[in-house]
Amino acid sequence: MIEQLKLAVDTQDRAFIQQQLENVNYADICAVLYELDEEEAVFVIKALPITLAADVIAELDEDVLEEFLDEFDSKELAQYVERQETDDAKDLLDELPIIKREEVIGYLKNKEKARHIQELLRYEEDCAGGLMGKELIKANMNWNVEQCIEEIRRQAKHVDKIYSVYVVDDDELLLGRVALKKLLLAKENAKVGDIYNDEVISVYTYQPTEEVAAIMQKYDLEALPVINVQGKLVGRITIDDVIDVITEMAEQERQIMAGISEDVEEDDSVWMLSRARLPWLIIGLVGGIIGARFIGVFEDDLAEVTAIAFFIPLIMATGGNVGIQSSALVVQSLATPQAFQDPITRKLFKVFLVALINGIVLAGLVYLFIYFTSGASLAYVVSAALFTVVLLASFFGTVIPLALDKIGFNPALASGPFITTTIDLMGLLVYFMVAHALFNL
Amino acid sequence: MIEQLKLAVDTQDRAFIQQQLENVNYADICAVLYELDEEEAVFVIKALPITLAADVIAELDEDVLEEFLDEFDSKELAQYVERQETDDAKDLLDELPIIKREEVIGYLKNKEKARHIQELLRYEEDCAGGLMGKELIKANMNWNVEQCIEEIRRQAKHVDKIYSVYVVDDDELLLGRVALKKLLLAKENAKVGDIYNDEVISVYTYQPTEEVAAIMQKYDLEALPVINVQGKLVGRITIDDVIDVITEMAEQERQIMAGISEDVEEDDSVWMLSRARLPWLIIGLVGGIIGARFIGVFEDDLAEVTAIAFFIPLIMATGGNVGIQSSALVVQSLATPQAFQDPITRKLFKVFLVALINGIVLAGLVYLFIYFTSGASLAYVVSAALFTVVLLASFFGTVIPLALDKIGFNPALASGPFITTTIDLMGLLVYFMVAHALFNL
Numbered sequence: 001m002i003e004q005l006k007l008a009v010d011t012q013d014r015a016f017i018q019q020q021l022e023n024v025n026y027a028d029i030c031a032v033l034y035e036l037d038e039e040e041a042v043f044v045i046k047a048l049p050i051t052l053a054a055d056v057i058a059e060l061d062e063d064v065l066e067e068f069l070d071e072f073d074s075k076e077l078a079q080y081v082e083r084q085e086t087d088d089a090k091d092l093l094d095e096l097p098i099i100k101r102e103e104v105i106g107y108l109k110n111k112e113k114a115r116h117i118q119e120l121l122r123y124e125e126d127c128a129g130g131l132m133g134k135e136l137i138k139a140n141m142n143w144n145v146e147q148c149i150e151e152i153r154r155q156a157k158h159v160d161k162i163y164s165v166y167v168v169d170d171d172e173l174l175l176g177r178v179a180l181k182k183l184l185l186a187k188e189n190a191k192v193g194d195i196y197n198d199e200v201i202s203v204y205t206y207q208p209t210e211e212v213a214a215i216m217q218k219y220d221l222e223a224l225p226v227i228n229v230q231g232k233l234v235g236r237i238t239i240d241d242v243i244d245v246i247t248e249m250a251e252q253e254r255q256i257m258a259g260i261s262e263d264v265e266e267d268d269s270v271w272m273l274s275r276a277r278l279p280w281l282i283i284g285l286v287g288g289i290i291g292a293r294f295i296g297v298f299e300d301d302l303a304e305v306t307a308i309a310f311f312i313p314l315i316m317a318t319g320g321n322v323g324i325q326s327s328a329l330v331v332q333s334l335a336t337p338q339a340f341q342d343p344i345t346r347k348l349f350k351v352f353l354v355a356l357i358n359g360i361v362l363a364g365l366v367y368l369f370i371y372f373t374s375g376a377s378l379a380y381v382v383s384a385a386l387f388t389v390v391l392l393a394s395f396f397g398t399v400i401p402l403a404l405d406k407i408g409f410n411p412a413l414a415s416g417p418f419i420t421t422t423i424d425l426m427g428l429l430v431y432f433m434v435a436h437a438l439f440n441l
Numbered sequence: 442m443i444e445q446l447k448l449a450v451d452t453q454d455r456a457f458i459q460q461q462l463e464n465v466n467y468a469d470i471c472a473v474l475y476e477l478d479e480e481e482a483v484f485v486i487k488a489l490p491i492t493l494a495a496d497v498i499a500e501l502d503e504d505v506l507e508e509f510l511d512e513f514d515s516k517e518l519a520q521y522v523e524r525q526e527t528d529d530a531k532d533l534l535d536e537l538p539i540i541k542r543e544e545v546i547g548y549l550k551n552k553e554k555a556r557h558i559q560e561l562l563r564y565e566e567d568c569a570g571g572l573m574g575k576e577l578i579k580a581n582m583n584w585n586v587e588q589c590i591e592e593i594r595r596q597a598k599h600v601d602k603i604y605s606v607y608v609v610d611d612d613e614l615l616l617g618r619v620a621l622k623k624l625l626l627a628k629e630n631a632k633v634g635d636i637y638n639d640e641v642i643s644v645y646t647y648q649p650t651e652e653v654a655a656i657m658q659k660y661d662l663e664a665l666p667v668i669n670v671q672g673k674l675v676g677r678i679t680i681d682d683v684i685d686v687i688t689e690m691a692e693q694e695r696q697i698m699a700g701i702s703e704d705v706e707e708d709d710s711v712w713m714l715s716r717a718r719l720p721w722l723i724i725g726l727v728g729g730i731i732g733a734r735f736i737g738v739f740e741d742d743l744a745e746v747t748a749i750a751f752f753i754p755l756i757m758a759t760g761g762n763v764g765i766q767s768s769a770l771v772v773q774s775l776a777t778p779q780a781f782q783d784p785i786t787r788k789l790f791k792v793f794l795v796a797l798i799n800g801i802v803l804a805g806l807v808y809l810f811i812y813f814t815s816g817a818s819l820a821y822v823v824s825a826a827l828f829t830v831v832l833l834a835s836f837f838g839t840v841i842p843l844a845l846d847k848i849g850f851n852p853a854l855a856s857g858p859f860i861t862t863t864i865d866l867m868g869l870l871v872y873f874m875v876a877h878a879l880f881n882l
Contacts, residue, residue, distance in 0.1 A: 031659075152622065152625060152626065156626060181602075183625065199466070217688070219468050220681035239680050243684065246684065247658070250694075251773060253691075254773060258765045259766055265773065265774065270795050273770075273791075273795045274798040277766050277795070278798075278802060281766075281803055284758045285758075285759060288759060289755060291751075291758075295750060295754075302747050303744075303747050306740055306747075307740075309743055310736045314728075317728060317865055320761075321725045321858055325700055325701055325722075328698070332692060332695060335692070353711045354714045354718070357712075357719075365723070366726065417762055424754060
């Protein structure tokens with residue numbers, strides 16, 4: 001299939017491409033396009049029926065879309081935008097330079113849609129307004145069921161998925177909703193005002209996308225009406241867009257934990273990838289240099305008992321591992337609503353107990369090993385230092401993400417290079433201080 | 442509110458609790474329960490109207506549910522199960538010991554539901570069958586629209602959210618679907634066989650939940666019919682259950698990256714938490730002991746130039762950071778479908794280029810720093826070792842997750858303690874070998 005398409009692109013065989021793909025799902029076409037190179041993919045898109053091409057473009061990854069858009073002129077883009085849902089159209093236009101964006105909007109034949117899209121362009125990407133679309137069915141509370149169905153018929157072409165009809169008063173204030181099922185089973189002359197459910201959950205345009213995702217997840221919603229500060233219904237968010245938000249949040253957390261500046265992917269340029277990684281590596285490097293200074297202070301101890309150096313990696317690695325485990329548990333408990341929360345003091349006491357168990361087991365194992373290979377005094381020093389490091393790393397690994405969350409930062413930062421470097425250094429310092437104190441006893 | 446509830450529990454004031462909560466959303470009640478202690482929460486649940494209590498129980502976190510169930514006898518549980526959707530009922534019964542499970546099923550008055558639930562209990566949790574519910578609307582292709590609506594009316598009480606009516610033939614084989622919107626707009630005497638959409642996406646009962654999640658996400662579905670090997674329609678998966686799967690996958694990956702055996706949460710017992718964390722810490726410990734042996738081999742070099750020890754932390758930390766960054770990028774590209782995939786050789790070449798840039802910058806900085814503080818020869822040794830370590834850590838950080846994925850393991854394991862320990866050791870070995878070679882030149 002891919003080979004045939006490539007051949008068709010080479011021979012400029014538009015008819016073949018159209019015939020092969022016109023009954024294929026847009027998401028599958030997207031997957032096929034990713035197997036072609038950029039030029040071929042653009043050729044295929046242009047060969048598709050316009051409505052299908054519009055769906056395919058809406059489904060493309062944002063980074064890919066950005067690269068593609070230069071290959072289309074404003075008139076072509078207007079044709080696609082005309083056939084896209086308003087939220088997808090907004091996302092596309094957001095990628096364009098302002099002049100081209102205005103051109104595309106100018107070419108739109110459906111002036112109501114143009115107005116809707118311009119309204120959406122006002123909102124930032126990371127709030128409910130930036131996520132919503134204008135496609136929804138709105139019914140006045142004084143209508144009857146027949147009028148509702150007539151409205152659905154009128155809008156059927158524009159609103160692909162309906163779920164509920166939203167009920168508003170004469171001032172467009174959101175009052176409630178009628179599920180499609182209820183509408184189907186109701187009598188034609190029943191009043192909307194009598195059958196609607198007023199326990200409708202909605203969000204304001206300015207609420208952050210993370211909150212929107214949490215609300216839809218909590219209440220198991222497939223669509224969520226959006227209101228402005230006056231309480232007027234202005235849009236609707238559907239669950240598919242929210243799933244993308246959830247996926248992006250997980251991706252962002254992974255990058256933070258790994259110490260990569262946000263928003264790079266493996267297929268970005270070598271330069272971008274290096275730039276995203278270097279700052280965090282340099283933080284680690286500075287930490288390493290400070291570490292070298294610490295050790296330098298204890299040069300005399302080291303010259304006397306070279307074996308102290310042998311266990312630097314052990315102390316550092318264990319401290320780092322304990323710290324990351326602790327902070328991952330906190331991040332997790334902050335991310336998922338926890339049942340029967342213990343008060344903070346009990347939580348810290350529990351962390352302390354776990355650290356105590358881990359510390360005793362690890363220090364015990366190390367003591368035994370070193371005792372039989374290098375003698376009692378070194379065993380004593382290393383295991384005492386290890387025990388202290390486990391306790392401290394547990395404490396900081398727990399407290400730092402809590403503190404970050406409290407002051408409004410992403411707690412996952414605590415698993416990133418900055419904090420782990422700090423814990424590394426602390427471990428190193430404790431080790432050499434313990435060694436110094438015990439050997440000079 | 443919480444205080445009032447606690448007081449009502451103390452005074453056994455069931456009427457107050459019922460009156461306060463009967464019009465509250467079940468998800469909100471759940472959040473309230475998490476603020477109480479276990480005994481209080483059970484009392485509140487028992488005071489609620491049964492249908493509401495059933496919804497609340499279905500919404501409870503799995504771990505919490507498990508603890509609760511002992512507080513209810515089989516007859517009480519049967520009342521709740523009777524009012525739950527079949528997939529929630531299955532999840533509840535899965536937590537019970539077999540004898541109690543059979544008792545509860547025996548008490549169910551709706552024998553069809555009992556049969557449905559028993560059918561669902563056969564499926565493992567991690568496949569489509571374990572995720573699906575039996576609530577769906579099925580229409581024979583020979584029916585007309587009026588018969589469909591009649592069927593919806595008949596089932597309306599059991600099937601909360603409908604989305605689509607699934608069309609089957611006389612053998613119950615899935616043929617397609619009719620969206621509720623289409624049904625609403627169709628003529629009453631229209632044949633289902635004439636209006637249904639045969640491009641319906643379905644999954645088999647045995648497909649893993651990760652695949653189900655990927656399919657629903659790819660095609661933007663809010664519900665997905667499930668068929669058995671013969672192609673018969675046997676259930677339906679709704680998007681809210683899949684969102685939970687996506688969230689759990691992210692949580693699992695976080696735990697793997699942090700080196701925690703799966704499925705512990707902050708509120709588990711001290712013993713469970715220690716047990717989940719110790720194995721990975723011991724892996725790190727063993728790595729540290731092997732590291733001590735490595736360094737021991739180079740004891741003479743160390744005795745001669747103590748300053749070599751100073752830079753052990755720097756080499757290890759940088760190697761670890763580079764390795765984690767590299768593997769996080771690979772994990773990410775495996776998790777999200779990548780556009781315009783480069784062939785593997787080009788990818789590795791790119792990784793090499795990025796490593797080269799990072800290596801040169803980091804080694805350069807370190808060279809300058811050490812040159813001005815400790816002289817040229819040490820600067821030369823440390824920066825040469827650092828450069829080598831960056832290249833090797835990039836390579837292994839990239840190749841290991843790819844290899845893990847290839848042989849069917851979770852690639853996120855590569856960011857866990859086992860692999861990072863290996864990369865640490867490699868860095869250490871390289872450092873001392875370079876130091877040994879260069880100082881003896």
